[in-house]
Amino acid sequence: MTQSISFTFNGSAIECEEGQSIAAALIAVDERNLRSTRFGNEPRSIFCGIGICFDCVVAVNGVANQRSCLIEAQEGMKVESAL
């Protein structure tokens, strides 16, 4: 039985299974828009899923441009679309 953990995304609480990536956890609860682009303000979501395209980047605990498809969600993590 995997543990449930909780983190925040743009202030909202998100629950997921231990070991899931931030992106997977967000998509699992239908939070598909991970960020907006810096020039056109267009929504982006997971694209390559393996850390190559950098479309899924979010700010994690104050550090920008982190690939949410690669980073495992941790209890209490603060995830934001932008700093």
Add this chain to the structure above:
Amino acid sequence: MSNPDAIVIGAGIVGASCALSLTNAGLNVLVIDRGAVSSGTTGAGEGNILVSDKDPGPELTLALHSRNLWFEMQDDVGDSFELEAKGGVVVARRDDAPLMKLATEQSHHGVTIEKCNQVRLHELEPYLHPDISSGVFYPQDAQCQPMLAAAHVIRAVVQRGGAFISQAKVTRICVENGAVTGMETSRGTFNAPIIVNATGTWAGELAQLAGSHLPIAPRKGFILVTEPTKKYIFHKVYDSDYVANVASSDADLQTSTVVEGTRSGTILIGASRERVGFDGSMNYEILRTLAAQATSLFPVLREVALLRAYRGFRPYAPDHLPVIGEDANVKGLWHSAGHEGAGIGLAPGSAALITDAILGRESFMDGSAFSPQRFATVRV
């Protein structure tokens, strides 16, 4: 255009500015390059347009005028190359006396300065390391995107009746009775009584094709580019070691700290200077040194990622002054080269000097300090 009034060799920022200046003066100008626009050092430039790093003297005079010409060029060609009078902040990490002395002298020669204490420094640059307490603000320093600038300027030249031929390598410069008559290239033969050598780091090679001589050599530099970030850097910021480095002839690696933001949100970090010929290989130790220096000025950058690093070869003359003027031996062959790390800033000013000299009219300054004649006696 096989019989232009003038041929400019080199479609980097120096060549482009020359071509525009000559075109605006009424000449039919052909620009050629062995590659494409900005394929030389301009393509590796940061876009610096500085007055802050120049000692009073001819280069500072040139830099001040050239800086203003940049804004005129923007009015002329259009706001298409991110030109911004963002200003420069030079910080003194240790003893600030040399910096303050230089600033005072510069202020007597047309440079606007503002000496800053700790409070003012941190107002200008809130993310600067708290221990840095002394510096000078130079509001006249500016920045542009140099590749776009060269491209838009060349475009304006073509729109005004000039021409541009890329992928044309000069194989011979034809000289008759001590004067140029034209050139042979991989894309045809072109005749003109005026040839401008704006080939930067390769200007010496080009001069040889005309049977002349220019002692221009490469000085390698790396630039780090970070990921796009929230705005942490508001001006071009560098430490006062930069000034000493530029004037040094030391062959060894020299590094100084230079940090600035760009419109796209990335941060550019320099600067290194080495005389290793044209060896373009990557050097991780230099990247580490540049990163260490930049993060010591701006600790917040520790969390910012390196995106890429690239290198370029600055063209320099033995006395570290640009070479602007008519060749010592060959009439009609004009040089605008050897601008070292200041090529972008000095480009329109150099173009004005050359245009005035070619047209035989008085210029905004006496450019004899830059004359290629100064190398005339050094023939072995």
Add this chain to the structure above:
Amino acid sequence: MIGAGPAGLAAAEAASRNGTEVALLDASSRMGGQYWRHRTRVTGYRSERGDTLFAKVLAADSVTYISEATVWSAQRDGDLIRVNYLQGGSESSLIAEKVILATGAYDRTLPFPGWDQPGSMTPGAAQSLLKGQGVLAGKRIIVAGTGPFLLPVATGFAEAGAEIVGLFDANSPLRWALSPKALLENISKFAELLYYAQLLRKHSITPRFGRAVTAFNDGVATISRINPNFAIKEDGSESVQVDVVAVGWGFVPDVSLGGILGCSQRVDSDGTVIFDVDKNQQSSQPHIWIVGEATGIGGADLSLIEGEIAGLAASGQKIEKSHLLERIRKQRFADALKRTYPVRDGWRNWISPSTIICRCEEVTSQEIRDSVSELGAEDSRTSKLFTRAGMGLCQGRMCSRNVSEIVSGITQCAVVDGERIAASNRPTAAPISLGQLADGKNSL
């Protein structure tokens, strides 16, 4: 040993047979790379191959498995090679006599209007979410593009309860007839095909060929019939509402690390940049071997045998004739894959002026066009200097080939090999923070 996908695992296992000390580095927290991506256990066709190899490698005394280690650069250190990697937020390095690179590949993508919208992704992303995370990317899914990889993706989704609204391959399977020898030599592949055919039937999925997703907007996918050159046929497109379009066009190897080490590269028949290796998988640089997709996209079977050969060669063990014959068979199959599933340049007509080409820097097709027609860019390098295409976070991995081919379409000059190679290389293989970079000075 860099990379713990099929090739790297095979190499590590082979090298360990005579007790050679192997450090196996991988960026992920689990072995298997992309091909055997899993959460708890590998699933899918012949998944036991993965489990068996994991067990062997973990049991081998002379193998040290270093997970969550991202190699960002490498450099020669006299006769040795220093490999610099990030782990747990700080930098470390290893010094080795020999290095085997098995860094794998990523999905090749083509732009189309709306490909940048949420819901549009690669088959690899859909697969990684499902197999690696246990998350379905959506409920109504279209899988499209070309290549056999679409089959495990579509059937995997279906088995997990998603509705496969469509499975579209631009190329027809009749193209396999172009490679009869490869099929005969690789009869086992028929079993694999049957495995997927049964699953398709079970879930009532009918693959359709000569079709592609040519637009996606607010959840509506446009599927067009295309001719063999990938140009859209006039006889109508269909539109359908979906949550996800998972579109992939084969694979691209990441050659950054080998390039940093100076290993010589060339352009493969499918336009990908790969490394030159000899019969022992050794690169042009002494003591560096390269295996897997980076020597030519060819799938897991080829990766496994290449890995084994390199592992044996690097550890001074004998390579049997059977190994070489196996590699020949698998290489022929890899060639057949390229022949059967080409990507033709008619895709350039799918894009509109506002279609984003460089996703990171949001550069549109029109801007690239203008850089050529207005500013005189003649190749992708110059176009990039003017538009910033390829200068973003992914450093051109997604877009550089497409930018080259769009520029080529406008200038009517073919993309030269040197341009493809230059665009595929970069001075760092992974991001490193300035703080990490600075701290490594003099301390490594």
